[in-house]
Amino acid sequence: MPKAYHEALHPLGNLGIQVSMSALESPHQPLHWHEAMEILFCLNGEVTIHAGHDTVHLSHNQLIVFDSREVHSIHSGSNLYMFLCIHVDKKQLSVYCPDLELYNIKCRPLPLDDPKSTQYIHLCQLAHDLTRTNIKDENTSAMRSDGTALLMLADLIRYFSVYSPPGTAVTQKQPNDTIREIITYVNEHYMEKLTLDDISVHTGFTKEYFCRFFKQHMGITFLRYLNEVRISHAGRLLSTTDLPVSEVMTESGFTNQTIFNRIFKELYGMTPLQSRNYTRPTES
Numbered sequence: 001m002p003k004a005y006h007e008a009l010h011p012l013g014n015l016g017i018q019v020s021m022s023a024l025e026s027p028h029q030p031l032h033w034h035e036a037m038e039i040l041f042c043l044n045g046e047v048t049i050h051a052g053h054d055t056v057h058l059s060h061n062q063l064i065v066f067d068s069r070e071v072h073s074i075h076s077g078s079n080l081y082m083f084l085c086i087h088v089d090k091k092q093l094s095v096y097c098p099d100l101e102l103y104n105i106k107c108r109p110l111p112l113d114d115p116k117s118t119q120y121i122h123l124c125q126l127a128h129d130l131t132r133t134n135i136k137d138e139n140t141s142a143m144r145s146d147g148t149a150l151l152m153l154a155d156l157i158r159y160f161s162v163y164s165p166p167g168t169a170v171t172q173k174q175p176n177d178t179i180r181e182i183i184t185y186v187n188e189h190y191m192e193k194l195t196l197d198d199i200s201v202h203t204g205f206t207k208e209y210f211c212r213f214f215k216q217h218m219g220i221t222f223l224r225y226l227n228e229v230r231i232s233h234a235g236r237l238l239s240t241t242d243l244p245v246s247e248v249m250t251e252s253g254f255t256n257q258t259i260f261n262r263i264f265k266e267l268y269g270m271t272p273l274q275s276r277n278y279t280r281p282t283e284s
Contacts, residue, residue, distance in 0.1 A: 016092025017149045019134060022085045028235070028267050029074040030228040031218060032187075033180055036087035037105060038066045039152070041127035045081025047074050050219065056108050063127050065107035065156060071179055073228075077269075084131045088153060096150065103161040119159040126152045175217050178203060182214070190229045191253045196222060227263050230254060234264065238276040245272045 018036075021043065031050070041063040049056045049064060051072040058064055066072050068090055090100045097103075110120045130148045133141050185202055186194070199222065200210040214222045234252040237243055243251065249272075254260040264272050 014092075015096075015146060015149065016089035017146075017153075018087045018089075019130065019145065019149070020085050021131065021134065022083050027076040027081075028228065028232055030225060030232050031071050031073040031183060033069050033071045033183060034066070034087065035068060036089050037068045038070075039084075039086040039088070039127070040064050040066075041084040041086075041124070041131065043082040043084060043131065045076060047076040047081055049074055054108065058109060061124055061128065062109045063107070063124055064109065065105055065160070067105045068101075069176070069180060071176065071183065084127055084134075086127075086130075086149065086152075093153070097153075097157065099163070100157070102164050102166065103157055104164060105156050105161045107156060107160040116159055119155060123152060123155055126155070175213075178213070179217055186226060186229055190226065190233065191251065193255075194226060194253070226253075228267065231264050231267050234260070234272065235268065235275060238272055245276075248272065 040058070042058050042060055044060060046057065046059045049058055049072060051064075051066060051070060056064060094100055107120070107123070110117045114120070126148055130145060130152070133144045133148060182199065182203065185199065189198075196207050196210065200207045203210055205213060211222065214225070218225060220228075230253045234248050234254075237248045237251060238245070241248075246257065249255075249257060249260045252260075261271055264270075264275070268275055270278065
């Protein structure tokens with residue numbers, strides 16, 4: 001699955017767990033998914049996250065968990081945010097929990113009066129400990145990181161999961177499978193002239209049914225999502241390359257400068273050129 005944003009993930013031993021401290025490359029990360037389970041612990045700033053029908057506001061010292069292949073997006077009013085990012089390969093961790101892939105894990109920020117708030121706070125404390133351990137360069141850091149990550153996973157399984165016994169899985173294709181197919185297809189073809197006819201043919205839907213299906217399950221129109229993916233790519237190019245804005249536009253799948261500037265400003269609150277100047281410190 002092509003990543004909608006990029007993270008520098010470092011493995012913890014041979015556990016199937018990867019961890020990084022990541023500053024996301026733009027304030028707007030379109031809907032995407034990972035094969036691994038993902039834990040995000042907010043180190044700085046505030047973001048709004050959409051996952052399924054949930055809208056979650058995540059702030060400093062809070063965490064959220066996305067299960068394997070769960071579709072989600074991240075939005076913020078600025079670039080000033082950072083996460084501890086943990087990816088968990090459920091298959092590789094089966095040595096500790098043979099049925100791990102049968103657990104559906106869901107963890108969102110909880111109010112203090114929630115019955116599971118104590119367990120949630122403990123998870124956040126473990127994430128904070130993991131952050132401090134990864135900053136330190138000590139001989140025992142790797143062992144401490146492994147242990148802390150496993151404790152977090154054990155708590156998630158115990159308090160924030162639902163077990164699906166073998167044989168209960170639905171064999172028919174589910175809406176989320178189609179959504180993931182669409183996301184993958186868009187990430188592979190957003191630089192091309194991608195039309196509703198193209199994506200409808202790819203999914204096997206009529207154009208009218210596809211539009212209804214997409215809006216129902218994604219909460220936005222297909223054109224809006226396609227533009228979000230393209231603008232996200234443009235934002236990365238502006239902050240990481242010296243390509244002219246006109247070339248950034250074409251590399252991101254746009255053919256009209258006016259439309260590109262308008263949509264970019266709508267999502268980022270500034271023009272492409274202003275974004276490049278904002279994300280790059282001036283030399284003294």
